[in-house]
Amino acid sequence: DADVTQTPRNRITKTGKRIMLECSQTKGHDRMYWYRQDPGLGLQLIYYSFDVKDINKGEISDGYSVSRQAQAKFSLSLESAIPNQTALYFCATSIRAGELFFGEGSRLTVL
Amino acid sequence: GEDVEQSLFLSVREGDSSVINCTYTDSSSTYLYWYKQEPGAGLQLLTYIFSNMDMKQDQRLTVLLNKKDKHLSLRIADTQTGDSAIYFCAESGPTGGGNKLTFGTGTQLKVEL
Numbered sequence: 001d002a003d004v005t006q007t008p009r010n011r012i013t014k015t016g017k018r019i020m021l022e023c024s025q026t027k028g029h030d031r032m033y034w035y036r037q038d039p040g041l042g043l044q045l046i047y048y049s050f051d052v053k054d055i056n057k058g059e060i061s062d063g064y065s066v067s068r069q070a071q072a073k074f075s076l077s078l079e080s081a082i083p084n085q086t087a088l089y090f091c092a093t094s095i096r097a098g099e100l101f102f103g104e105g106s107r108l109t110v111l
Numbered sequence: 112g113e114d115v116e117q118s119l120f121l122s123v124r125e126g127d128s129s130v131i132n133c134t135y136t137d138s139s140s141t142y143l144y145w146y147k148q149e150p151g152a153g154l155q156l157l158t159y160i161f162s163n164m165d166m167k168q169d170q171r172l173t174v175l176l177n178k179k180d181k182h183l184s185l186r187i188a189d190t191q192t193g194d195s196a197i198y199f200c201a202e203s204g205p206t207g208g209g210n211k212l213t214f215g216t217g218t219q220l221k222v223e224l
Contacts, residue, residue: 102153
């Protein structure tokens with residue numbers, strides 16, 4: 001089983017719909033992150049959390065929210081999805097700075 | 112803010128060496144990283160270098176750091192088809208990545224027979 005699991009792996013939705021992407025980890029790491037990947041743009045940080053009571057905005061947090069339900073769970077929500085949020089989303093964890101462990105990604109298409 | 116740049120594509124023949132280049136702007140970066148993304152997968156940490164080093168070797172991988180020019184490179188010796196992937200350079204900033212990493216755009220390496 002994967003150490004960092006993302007669900008769903010693929011999702012197609014319509015503009016205006018609420019979407020939640022979930023991430024769970026078995027690595028026991030305190031730090032969790034949500035990144036967005038767009039072709040030719042690399043990875044952009046959306047939100048990160050260093051423990052259950054800690055939530056921080058990244059570079060591109062507008063239009064997104066997160067919830068850290070437990071040490072092992074970190075979910076990303078799009079309250080009202082729009083087409084330019086079509087992207088590949090990655091959850092990652094780390095125990096120390098810089099060494100990130102990534103999930104396999106959630107591909108979201110907003111029509 | 113920090114900026115990390117890479118060329119988008121590199122094509123090499125199997126058995127040749129590959130050199131993937133990266134430039135960054137934050138001179139206070141503590142660590143610099145190389146991540147590999149295989150098709151359909153997440154990123155995996157390949158190697159990293161501390162900013163007070165100028166070279167690090169790990170089997171077929173050699174990382175060179177030129178702090179003066181803010182230039183980082185990854186050399187893969189004897190490139191194999193399994194090395195075909197996207198390679199991302201990332202820099203940590205002065206906190207050593209305590210808050211976040213800044214990733215480059217990624218270089219797609221294609222290995223031809």
